Amino acid sequence: MNEYTNEITLLKALSHPARLAILEALRPGEACVCHLEALFGWRQAYISQQLMVLRAAGLLADRREGWNVYYRVTRPEIYTLIDALHQISQSGETAPLPIPPPSCTCPRCQEKGARRFNKHPHLEEVNPTL
Amino acid sequence: MNEYTNEITLLKALSHPARLAILEALRPGEACVCHLEALFGWRQAYISQQLMVLRAAGLLADRREGWNVYYRVTRPEIYTLIDALHQISQSGETAPLPIPPPSCTCPRCQEKGARRFNKHPHLEEVNPTL
């Protein structure tokens, strides 16, 4: 179950209101920490913590200039994901569900001589690594 | 900070390898629990738990047919998000970072008479609700 390691790291970094808000604030371009501090009215340390998470996930890079540290998004593609997220979240709850699709392709359901009282086939015969 | 409630619920539902894998398995269409059980080789109760999370997030619906319960994705748009996720995750670590973008639009940085030793402007003057 070590699949999706990168994906999960990324998703977890995004799964926080403050971090989503920060990414939104960075959409137009880079910003220094003091900007975010003033914009959101959060404690400096708190913002720094969240920036750390986003940076650890590889989403942000920083650049020092005198007193200030400027953060920027390193993967603008993240906004494609975020936009999709908003779209899905906004659509009214459980829409008028589509007509039930065709029947299951389950290995068991597929068995030709599918006797109804039967143990599952052994996993080895069935699992072509998804 | 009650913003993004729906978004966070959705992201958290996705932030789990087993659940991502399940959604992947459901991409071609609906499947019964025994299918997933055989496909992944996980405990039945475990799969049911993960399905519950996805259902609670409004991503899945179920349909009973005799012995089996068939699950299907109610919001195919989720795959747009997942595809974006994979794309971002696969791109090699921190790509050759783009040239540092233009300077910060931070309220402080914007102040015309920006005296360098100055307190931040009061938040009320600055925070137009992001």
Next chain:
DNA sequence: GCATGATATTCATCTTTTTGAATATGTTTT
């Protein structure tokens, strides 16, 4: 070098997630 401003990190605590184990629910066949 020292004081100050901006940002980062560590620590401790509290809450949430994860996941195995046990058990419950509901359906079908006999």
Next chain:
DNA sequence: AAAACATATTCAAAAAGATGAATATCATGC
């Protein structure tokens, strides 16, 4: 109704995440 099956739910312990408080780092101006 009882047995067999498929799936769902509850519980508890361990792991991970969130966050306030305190403190550290590092650049700048004197």
